[in-house]
Amino acid sequence: LFTAVEMAPRDPILGLNEQFAADTNPAKVNLGVGVYYDDNGKLPLLECVQAAEKQMMEAPKARGYLPIDGIAAYDAAVKGLVFGADSEPVTSGRVATVQCIGGTGGLKVGADFLKHLNPDAKVLISDPSWENHRALFTNAGFTVESYPYYDAATRGINFAGMLAALNAAPAGTIVVLHACCHNPTGYDITAAQWDEVVAAVKANNLVAFLDMAYQGFGYGLAEDGAVIGKFVAAGLNFFVSTSFSKSFSLYGERVGGLSVLCESKEEASRVLSQLKIVIRTNYSNPPIHGGMVVAMVLDTPELRALWEKELGEMRVRIKAMRQKLVDGLKAAGVKEDMSFITKQIGMFSYSGLAKDQMVRLRNEFGVYGTDTGRMCVAALNSKNIDYVCASIAKVI
Ligand code: PLP
Numbered sequence: 001l002f003t004a005v006e007m008a009p010r011d012p013i014l015g016l017n018e019q020f021a022a023d024t025n026p027a028k029v030n031l032g033v034g035v036y037y038d039d040n041g042k043l044p045l046l047e048c049v050q051a052a053e054k055q056m057m058e059a060p061k062a063r064g065y066l067p068i069d070g071i072a073a074y075d076a077a078v079k080g081l082v083f084g085a086d087s088e089p090v091t092s093g094r095v096a097t098v099q100c101i102g103g104t105g106g107l108k109v110g111a112d113f114l115k116h117l118n119p120d121a122k123v124l125i126s127d128p129s130w131e132n133h134r135a136l137f138t139n140a141g142f143t144v145e146s147y148p149y150y151d152a153a154t155r156g157i158n159f160a161g162m163l164a165a166l167n168a169a170p171a172g173t174i175v176v177l178h179a180c181c182h183n184p185t186g187y188d189i190t191a192a193q194w195d196e197v198v199a200a201v202k203a204n205n206l207v208a209f210l211d212m213a214y215q216g217f218g219y220g221l222a223e224d225g226a227v228i229g230k231f232v233a234a235g236l237n238f239f240v241s242t243s244f245s246k247s248f249s250l251y252g253e254r255v256g257g258l259s260v261l262c263e264s265k266e267e268a269s270r271v272l273s274q275l276k277i278v279i280r281t282n283y284s285n286p287p288i289h290g291g292m293v294v295a296m297v298l299d300t301p302e303l304r305a306l307w308e309k310e311l312g313e314m315r316v317r318i319k320a321m322r323q324k325l326v327d328g329l330k331a332a333g334v335k336e337d338m339s340f341i342t343k344q345i346g347m348f349s350y351s352g353l354a355k356d357q358m359v360r361l362r363n364e365f366g367v368y369g370t371d372t373g374r375m376c377v378a379a380l381n382s383k384n385i386d387y388v389c390a391s392i393a394k395v396i
């Protein structure tokens, strides 16, 4: 039965984890996968999460099946975070939101729904993008192409190229956009450029699919969410996937969502019914624990304030590490101006290092980043920064 089955390639990012785990170098540093570690190099368990779990343990509940679309309070909290609780889309009831298995689940439920709706549409993702975007939309049955994004020559964004690609796309093309903290480059377009993207999406009748995996890691929850408001203001109908993996440090609980902004409340109820079919035929309904934690934190004022404080601390620490990286590389003798690292935002930095340099970093120094030169700044800390800077200096 399985003789013709070929060995599939490893996930280029998650595969690095296995290699890292097997590395015996005591000085090894994992800047490969996009995970936030605290200054002690530990995966944080947020205080707001612990407080919510304590409350849940004090009043333990039986575990029946959740509704197909998840916990109602969770879906409402996601809507509030993405669109604003008092925003017109939310108060008018024209957003269909479903709890999903991580941000990946939100993307996949949206992709499957879109495939039924518009089977011949093409999907455009940024060049480069999160590795899984291409695979996920391809496996959902779409032809996936890319729009220009990163420009290595200028260490920035080829915005003219991006806009030209959007303007050349046929009506109905699905455009996957990183709402903030672009993965892998760390370069986001400006607010004024977003206005141009929104106008191009509208003028060309494209379907925007905003992937929001890092809300709160850029400039703040509201600031990072402002992009959504621009699409709303333009009168567009669009998709937003949400992930709480990073912002709640709940990676393994798989907490995310999908929101679809519709024309009316009545339309939203029809769309919701179809999203539920997609979920029902894939995994029936989502798990309880992570969604309960997030709903409780977002709905309890003290816990919400605590979360925003903890999220802010993660954001500030990453920014401090960017500066330390720039200063440390200079101190380690790197002549090139590396200050572009502080112009990037979110968890990642496209370092500009070539594949052979990244391979040397890994093999000779135990410093792991992706072959594309991406490093997870959120895994740097006051103990490993000097070693990482010295190692990078040696391969430059
Ligand atoms: N989208 C982007 C851009 C990401 O970087 C990630 C990271 O994991 C995801 C989606 C998936 O999120 P999750 O881990 O919650 O499935």
Ligand code: TYF
Binding pocket: 011, 013, 014, 032, 033, 034, 035, 130, 131, 132, 183
């Ligand atoms: O880009 C990253 O590192 C994170 C984590 O298949 C990740 O988004 C990486 C690969 C993958 C799933 C998650």
